[in-house]
Amino acid sequence: MTKFLNDIRSVENNISVYRKIINTAAILLLGIALGTFSKFLDYHQAELPGILMAIDGALDLHNFLGRFAIWALIALCISVYSNSSLRASVNVFVFFAGMVASYYLYSNFIAGFFPKSYAMIWIGFTAFSPLLAFACWYAKGKSKPSFILSAFILAVLFNMCFAYGFWYFSARSVLETAVFIIGFIVLRRAEPRYSALMATLSIALAFLLDTVIPFQL
8 A cells, every 4th residue: 555655646746837727728628629520520420521431441430439439548648647636637527528518519509409318428427527537547657556447447448449249359440449559558567568467457357347237338
């Protein structure tokens, strides 16, 4: 436990209040931009170039943004690269607040359609996101709890990005494969052997999670 607490203190960094405000404002603007862009693709999907629409073997950007993996990856990156666990909570909340608000404001006032049930799901997740971000921030530490947390996060990403069973395994899309790879890079350890161990443990945890709590996001 002492090592874990020292690990926490070594990762936390202090920045000026001005820099905190600028960083959070930039993250808010990123959330607004991505939420607007996602709904724009959803609203104009019939007008998209073929490479952005095709489901088999192409980018399928519209459906990719409609699933959860990319948003989980962005939240993970915001969390681990924030300057403290508290800052991670604030930044991730602000990102999702901007993204969800812009998406559903566009949907209601421009597209003329407001899917209340889906909106409530995302609003609920946004309210819960600071707790998840607070925990995710500790994943980049060097202690054993941080290592296990990293493997667990990677396991969740694995289940979001791949479909599998006893006799089959496939990536949901090229883009979601990239999401998993980027997630692994973000969470990798300094020594390759520990990164390999983390990846192996994450796959085992992914299979366990899928057995206990199967989910499709």
